[in-house]
Amino acid sequence: MQFPLRLGTRGSPLALTQANMVKSALMAAHGWADDAIEIVPIRTSGDRIQDRALADVGGKALWTKELDRALADGEIHFAVHSMKDVETIRPAEIVIAAMLPRADVRDRLIGAESLAALPEGAVIGTSSPRRAAQVRRARPDASVTLFRGNVDTRLAKLVAGEADATLLAAAGLSRLDRPDVGAPIPIETMLPAPAQGAVGIETLAANADMRAALAAIDHAPTSACVRIERALLAALAADCRSPVAALAEPAADGAYRLRAEILTEDGGEQSGGEAIVHGPDEAAALAANLLARASPRLRRLFGR
Numbered sequence: 001m002q003f004p005l006r007l008g009t010r011g012s013p014l015a016l017t018q019a020n021m022v023k024s025a026l027m028a029a030h031g032w033a034d035d036a037i038e039i040v041p042i043r044t045s046g047d048r049i050q051d052r053a054l055a056d057v058g059g060k061a062l063w064t065k066e067l068d069r070a071l072a073d074g075e076i077h078f079a080v081h082s083m084k085d086v087e088t089i090r091p092a093e094i095v096i097a098a099m100l101p102r103a104d105v106r107d108r109l110i111g112a113e114s115l116a117a118l119p120e121g122a123v124i125g126t127s128s129p130r131r132a133a134q135v136r137r138a139r140p141d142a143s144v145t146l147f148r149g150n151v152d153t154r155l156a157k158l159v160a161g162e163a164d165a166t167l168l169a170a171a172g173l174s175r176l177d178r179p180d181v182g183a184p185i186p187i188e189t190m191l192p193a194p195a196q197g198a199v200g201i202e203t204l205a206a207n208a209d210m211r212a213a214l215a216a217i218d219h220a221p222t223s224a225c226v227r228i229e230r231a232l233l234a235a236l237a238a239d240c241r242s243p244v245a246a247l248a249e250p251a252a253d254g255a256y257r258l259r260a261e262i263l264t265e266d267g268g269e270q271s272g273g274e275a276i277v278h279g280p281d282e283a284a285a286l287a288a289n290l291l292a293r294a295s296p297r298l299r300r301l302f303g304r
């Protein structure tokens with residue numbers, strides 16, 4: 001391998017923190033010195049476009065497009081992503097080579113103790129169709145306003161009074177040294193986004209040396225669970241506009257408990273369920289089950 005290895009990442013504070021976590025893990029696993037890995041921040045379309053919901057302008061690809069190109073061009077050797085932001089269908093030449101141990105998967109509510117404690121008619125700032133739908137389902141009186149930007153930007157908007165409350169992933173808050181901001185929402189109340197809390201590393205399928213170096217830091221249970229959640233997304237043929245929540249967790253005898261939920265954007269209709277699965281191939285059955293029990297309007301949202 002040619003050192004220094006170039007690690008591509010977005011430039012947001014959370015992305016840089018996660019990039020440094022990956023760098024430290026690789027240094028520890030391989031006994032590499034600090035100068036073995038060079039962090040290369042790359043501005044993505046997702047960082048540039050701040051005034052619209054990504055779902056309306058190109059979806060999750062906007063978080064990875066520039067990093068994918070840098071990988072293909074050999075400008076970087078590997079890329080670090082929040083797995084939640086990585087599209088379900090990836091270019092054939094790119095592989096997810098490793099994931100770090102997953103953090104707290106829950107969302108945190110900032111601005112109230114719980115969804116039930118929100119004032120009547122509360123305004124919630126979020127740009128996530130899943131969070132918007134789940135909040136509207138729990139609190140039909142609430143309304144949702146668009147909140148984009150990095151974690152600090154969103155917290156500042158809340159302080160500025162643009163909304164009564166917002167929702168952020170516990171994982172991001174704790175990685176940014178703000179683990180106590182807001183209150184965690186129980187998984188039973190608000191199932192998280194597929195892959196929430198997981199950091200993944202991609203490289204070129206053709207780069208065998210890099211794949212082997214990254215495999216050394218792969219956290220197998222996290223990889224297994226996130227791949228199951230992503231398989232469910234693929235089976236739903238969901239895009240980032242479709243409200244989907246999913247969580248796989250290790251269960252007894254090497255199996256996994258997969259919980260999932262789909263909703264209409266207004267939260268009016270929902271279909272949820274769970275299954276014990278042994279790998280990504282079995283996630284499609286739960287997707288089919290959710291769709292089979294969904295209302296016609298909800299099925300249509302998923303193109304069925």
Ligand SMILES: NCc1[nH]cc(CCC(=O)O)c1CC(=O)O
Binds near residue numbers: 170
């Ligand atoms: N879409 C932005 C994004 N992507 C990953 C995280 C948090 C970290 C994670 O889930 O791993 C966040 C912010 C948030 O949802 O609060």
